[in-house]
Amino acid sequence: MKPIDGGICAVRGVHAGGIKPGKNGLGVITASGNSAGVFTRNKVIAAPLIVTRERITEKGHLSAVIMNSGNANAFTGEEGIDDSVYMAKLLADKLDIPDKQVGVASTGVIGKKLDTDWLDENIDEVLNSLSNSPDGSQSAARSIMTTDTFAKESAIELNNGIRIGGIAKGSGMIEPNMGTMLAFIYTDAVLDSKSLNKSLKAGVDKSFNMIVVDGDTSTNDMVLLTATGESGVETDINDFQEGLDFVLTDLAKMIARDGEGATKxxxxxxxxxxxxxxxxxxxxxxxxxxxxxxxxxxxxxxxxxxxxxxxxxxxxxxxxxxxxxxxxxxxxxxxxxxxxxxxxxxxxxxxxxxxxxxxxxxxxxxxxxxxxxxxxxxxxxxxxxxxxxxxxxx
Amino acid sequence: MKPIDGGICAVRGVHAGGIKPGKNGLGVITASGNSAGVFTRNKVIAAPLIVTRERITEKGHLSAVIMNSGNANAFTGEEGIDDSVYMAKLLADKLDIPDKQVGVASTGVIGKKLDTDWLDENIDEVLNSLSNSPDGSQSAARSIMTTDTFAKESAIELNNGIRIGGIAKGSGMIEPNMGTMLAFIYTDAVLDSKSLNKSLKAGVDKSFNMIVVDGDTSTNDMVLLTATGESGVETDINDFQEGLDFVLTDLAKMIARDGEGATKxxxxxxxxxxxxxxxxxxxxxxxxxxxxxxxxxxxxxxxxxxxxxxxxxxxxxxxxxxxxxxxxxxxxxxxxxxxxxxxxxxxxxxxxxxxxxxxxxxxxxxxxxxxxxxxxxxxxxxxxxxxxxxxxxx
Structure with missing residues (x-):
């Protein structure tokens, strides 16, 4: 196992991009494959998580993720759900893929209606920026930053050739069971969604669930894991877990280090x-x-x-x-x-x-x-x- | 029920005094009667609490309390226990009362040996200052202040003539189940220690256990309640509970208001x-x-x-x-x-x-x-x- 550059774009089959012109950001990741997710345990759960959780639970397959910063679309009622569904459809229509294969993530202020006009106006710029280069990963990571002071990326290659990469955001409100924390993890290993789910839960328990910034748990926390399978390698699950744990822990430590106002x-x-x-x-x-x-x-x-x-x-x-x-x-x-x-x-x-x-x-x-x-x-x-x-x- | 002045010294049979020349303080309260106590749930429990808890559990009767600030006498092992026992004996010998009827309380730094020489040198000055005037209550309350910015006292008189008064200290490390929080409550009602225990537990649950400053729970938290009986009134227990709740809540709110650095x-x-x-x-x-x-x-x-x-x-x-x-x-x-x-x-x-x-x-x-x-x-x-x-x- 060795660390490599490129974040999520180090993983075969992943394209990413994003913009963050001001307080609001918009990012997109495309990568088709079996998927798993872990979601906040806060009982006030934000609209994008309700939508994404249902999609992952039903199908265990994602083709893309659309994400925004500046507005958490939380505590926004039925209208919020509609806006998350709309956001996914916006991307699905552009990419000509089924709505149900699009995950949605939001982070930012609670209780404010999502500005869907802004999404409409900016989606093309984001899609034009999509790339499988390190810049793609970096700009997607930047698009979801709120009080973060640096973009968070990690990637490794296992000895069997498979790669695992991730991006994350989070700095305040972390802990436990994940707080305004988003992470998108990709691998090109060949794995079914059941194995992915099990590995992800085990890995999150040792990493994101072991960091504390201020003890608040957000309404919007989510970690998604997608396996594109494009390495063609059916990895030993223990090897995979070891690699996954490394990436998750690496990102978790970056979030702890970037705790709001932290010096240590x-x-x-x-x-x-x-x-x-x-x-x-x-x-x-x-x-x-x-x-x-x-x-x-x-x-x-x-x-x-x-x-x-x-x-x-x-x-x-x-x-x-x-x-x-x-x-x-x-x-x-x-x-x-x-x-x-x-x-x-x-x-x-x-x-x-x-x-x-x-x-x-x-x-x-x-x-x-x-x-x-x-x-x-x-x-x-x-x-x-x-x-x-x-x-x-x- | 009406609020009255004088803190614990408003209660018949209570004398108090204390000094706080620098970082270290020493206080004494004398009041003989049935007693009850509530103690920290922190598993690292400080020596004075171990000593006092045993005495209250065995006899349910106290004649005096000796307390110091500057040193918590916590995490000090067997030597710490010896020092707490010594501290109680120092007062018992001076007052010519049994050691076992003296409660001990400490607050301050953890893990440092108690300076018993300093206690020896200063006990007489404290005993000379003992009084049943409002000044006595005030100086006892001051003697146990650490990061507190004001002395905390409360007293009331019920319609049936009995009085309840208390002093407390605490500002940082509060919550839950009481954090570096000391409170000494007195009443001149006629009550047995079983009733006192029940009332105290119920009252603490609604007051001290409902304040939060920073969420840390100290090794030294203790609330003691003693009934001198000197009013001669055998109060209705519900009336007493109402009065006790008022004093406990009043003190608890003072502690919350005096949270370290608090403005609100x-x-x-x-x-x-x-x-x-x-x-x-x-x-x-x-x-x-x-x-x-x-x-x-x-x-x-x-x-x-x-x-x-x-x-x-x-x-x-x-x-x-x-x-x-x-x-x-x-x-x-x-x-x-x-x-x-x-x-x-x-x-x-x-x-x-x-x-x-x-x-x-x-x-x-x-x-x-x-x-x-x-x-x-x-x-x-x-x-x-x-x-x-x-x-x-x-």
Whole structure:
């Protein structure tokens, strides 16, 4: 397995393009094949998800996706559904494919009617920009950005030659079960929609469902996976899962890193848990804690707040078994060992100070109960998070 | 029932005092009587709570409480327990009362050994300051302040003459199930510890357990209730509950208002829920949402974020039944009615703008499912929250 360039357009059979002239963006991806989807668990579910979920559940096949930013088409009632259906039909008619094979995605402000005139006026420009070059992937990724500060793409090639690529958007409102998070994943492996569904659910649980920016879950989150089959390779499903996990995790980490106002990526590795659920609870509890997030922003290795977050996580823990360290991936400094505070010498204190100034901070927890593990990602909580969200008006 | 001055010292049989010369504070309350307690559900539970909980569970009787700020005596192992026991004994010896009748409370930094020398040096000054005047209550309330910006006291007198008074501290790390939150409640009613326990649990569920500042739950939260019986009145338990609820809610709202960096108190009233739990889930989900909290800070009536928080609350809801309004207690502007966006005229828009500039903002939700209701309190999320928590170092 090796990382490659090109995002979704690295995958055979995928064309993409998009525009983002101002607050509103419009993007299109064409790629025909078996498909699977994972959707928000928010009970207020946006119109495009209702439409797309029904199509995927019925047929498990998509030929294209149309997506817009600036308006989430959420909490828009029957009219919203009509607008999502209209949006899909607009693309279907242009491409001369069945409506039912078009997925629809939207992100942006909630509760505002979609401006379908704007879509009408701009769809041709987007279709003219469609390409299977890296630029195509990049412009599609850009078209769905809202408060994102960079376009998010990832692609790999497995040893058996198949490729998996994805684009994603998301920065605020992330967690859990995905928050204003859209991801479109493609592979040229030969796979049926049942296998795709199973792999996607498993992969999302380890990646997008393990990132936290501010703990809000959006009405519009969706991950779609389509297999064009154009490599002709019927891959081993475990190999595929490994590759898929890589792409999903890579994108998830980009979203965590790009958390609104974030200056740091926080990775929490929990090991030694009694159950896998315990490990997940602890990892997410830490990465969700506003007090931990502000401490990291302040370069403060405030392990007391981390211990408190472990304590209220709901997981099965014993405080006299907990070990805790900070790491930048190279150097690691242990602060708590089996429930006892570690007295660090001057060298270790300096090393810790250096770690806290890095952009990527790892918090390593061993619960000392058993051997289950989990990893979660998040970001620090900063002045700019407040600025962005106090000033982004409906 | 009428509010009265004097905090805990309004209650017959209560003397209090305290000092707070710098980061560390020390306070004492003397009041002998049947007692009850509610303690943090964080699995990392601090030494003073372990000691006090055991005493209350065994005897249900306290004669005094000793409390300190600056050091939480949490995650301090066996030595921490010894220090809490020592702290209680220090007071018991001075007052010539049994150790087991002394409650201990601590708040502050986690994982640091308690400075018992400092307690030794300062206990006499605190005991000399003990008084049953309003100053006594005030100085005890001040002695346990950490990031609090004002001392929190409340007292009332019921029509039957009994009094209930309380002091509390807390501003960051609040929620749910109480976060670095201490409250000491006294009454001069004649009540046994079983009745006190039942009333306290019921009251805390409607007050302290319904406030959210940042969603972190501390290792040190505790509410103690002691009945001196010195009014000689055996009160009707429902009357007592009503009075207790008033004092607990009054203190809880003060804590929410004093949330770290807060500029506004947010009250969320949820009505029309299918179950009481649903109403609680929705109210707390809204008041916990960082996106709602930042919007309120930015004077933005961003109802879309509120709808999203309702959707992911886990409660049984239907988006086409939701109604939503903002209010300042005098004027109310409805934004969503039965799942449909309300088109407001210029006058209503102006009224809404005025509401958003107030210090007390009410969010009124009707879920339209049935008739259960709940209220939660919180505060906005501001630059100063970040400042306080990025700079408060272990």
């Amino acid at each position: 990526l926080i990775e929490v590795n929990v090991d030694g848990a009694f159950t896998y659920d315990d490990a997940r609870l602890v990892a997410k509890s830490i990465v969700r804690s506003p007090l931990v997030k502000t401490a990291i922003f302040g370069h403060d290795p405030n392990w007391g707040r981390i211990i408190a977050a472990i304590g209220y996580s709901g997981a099965n823990i014993r405080q006299d078994k907990i070990s805790l360290a900070f790491s930048d991936g190279k150097n690691t400094v242990e602060l708590v060992k089996n429930g006892r505070i570690v007295t660090n010498d001057r060298n270790s204190q300096d090393a810790l100070k250096n770690i806290m100034e890095k952009k990527d901070i790892k918090i390593l927890i061993n619960l000392g109960m058993d051997n289950k593990s989990a990893t979660a990602w998040g970001c620090d909580l900063t002045y700019d998070y407040i600025k962005i969200n106090a000033e982004y008006t409906t | 108190l947010i009250e969320v009233n949820v009505d029309g829920a299918f179950t009481y739990d649903d109403a609680r889930l929705v109210a707390k989900s809204i008041v916990r949402s960082p996106l709602v909290k930042t919007a309120i800070f930015g004077h933005d009536p961003n109802w879309g974020r509120i709808i999203a928080a309702i959707g992911y609350s886990g409660a049984n809801i239907r988006q086409d039944k939701i109604s939503l309004a903002f209010s300042d207690g005098k004027n109310t502007v409805e934004l969503v009615k039965n799942g449909r966006i309300v088109t407001n005229d210029r006058n209503s828009q102006d009224a809404l703008k005025n509401i958003m500039e107030k210090k007390d903002i009410k969010i009124l939700i009707n879920l339209g499912m049935d008739n259960k209701s709940a209220t939660a309190w919180g505060c906005d999320l501001t630059y100063d929250y970040i400042k306080i928590n990025a700079e408060y170092t272990t």
